[in-house]
Structure formats: C-alpha cells, structure tokens
Amino acid sequence: MKPLYNLAGVLALALGILGLFLPLLPTTPFLLLASWCFARGSERLHRWLLSHRVLGPYLRDFEAGLGIPLGAKILATVMLWTSLLLAMGRVGGMALPAMLAVLGAGVSLYLWRFVPTRRRAP
Numbered sequence: 001m002k003p004l005y006n007l008a009g010v011l012a013l014a015l016g017i018l019g020l021f022l023p024l025l026p027t028t029p030f031l032l033l034a035s036w037c038f039a040r041g042s043e044r045l046h047r048w049l050l051s052h053r054v055l056g057p058y059l060r061d062f063e064a065g066l067g068i069p070l071g072a073k074i075l076a077t078v079m080l081w082t083s084l085l086l087a088m089g090r091v092g093g094m095a096l097p098a099m100l101a102v103l104g105a106g107v108s109l110y111l112w113r114f115v116p117t118r119r120r121a122p
Contacts, residue, residue, distance in 0.1 A: 005041025009034045013049070026107075028058075028068075028076070035059050067116025077108055 016030030031049075038046035050056050050063075058068060084104045088097040 002041045005037045006045060009037030009041055009045060012037060031055060031059060032062065035063065061118060062115075065116065067118045069118050073111055073115070073117060076111060080104055080107060 012030045012034035015025065016027050016034060019025040019027035019030060035046065035049055038049055050060050052059075058072070062068060081104060084100050088100050091097060
C-alpha cells in the first residue's frame, strides 16, 4: 500500500507545482494531498516536503492548525476570481459561468471561513 501512497503523493506534488503556473489549477489542495500521501507512504518524503524551503512553511503551519498567512489568502482570492472572471467572459451561455461562480464562491467561503488566518510570523 505504501508505494501507492507514494505514487499518489508524487502525482499530487506534480499537479501542485503545475498549479503555481496555471491559473485554474489549484496548488494548495494538491500540496496538502501530497503531504497526506507521503505521511502514509514514506516518512522520508514527508519530511523532505515539510522541510522544503518554499513549500514547507505553509504545509507545516497548515498541518499544525496555524492556518495560512493573511497575504496568501488575499493573493489566492484575487488570483482565483481574476482567472474565474476571465474564464466566464470567454464562454457563451449562462450555465458554465454560473457553475464557475458557485465553485469560486465555495472555494472563497472555505478559505475565509474554515481555514485559520495566520496574522504574524512566529
């Protein structure tokens, strides 16, 4: 079972890294999934991910229940809605833009209501 967790973790990590560059592909959920998979598949990979210079602090804070920084929430929300509005303007009809708006509202609600905000660095 551990090799499957590791494979899923590598795939999730790859998608998370792609999400840094592709506007409609989320980064954080894939990185959290990668961390979860590595925690079950390989302590070494999980430790590597948590100690990563760029990704590690966000994952460690999230796993410790400290949340994400306010600036990261603001940036994520602005990027989310910018990409959604651009996508809504490029498609015809009403159904797809409505679904994108509902999806964006759900993600925004989750981010601002259920994910703790870390206001200061430790």
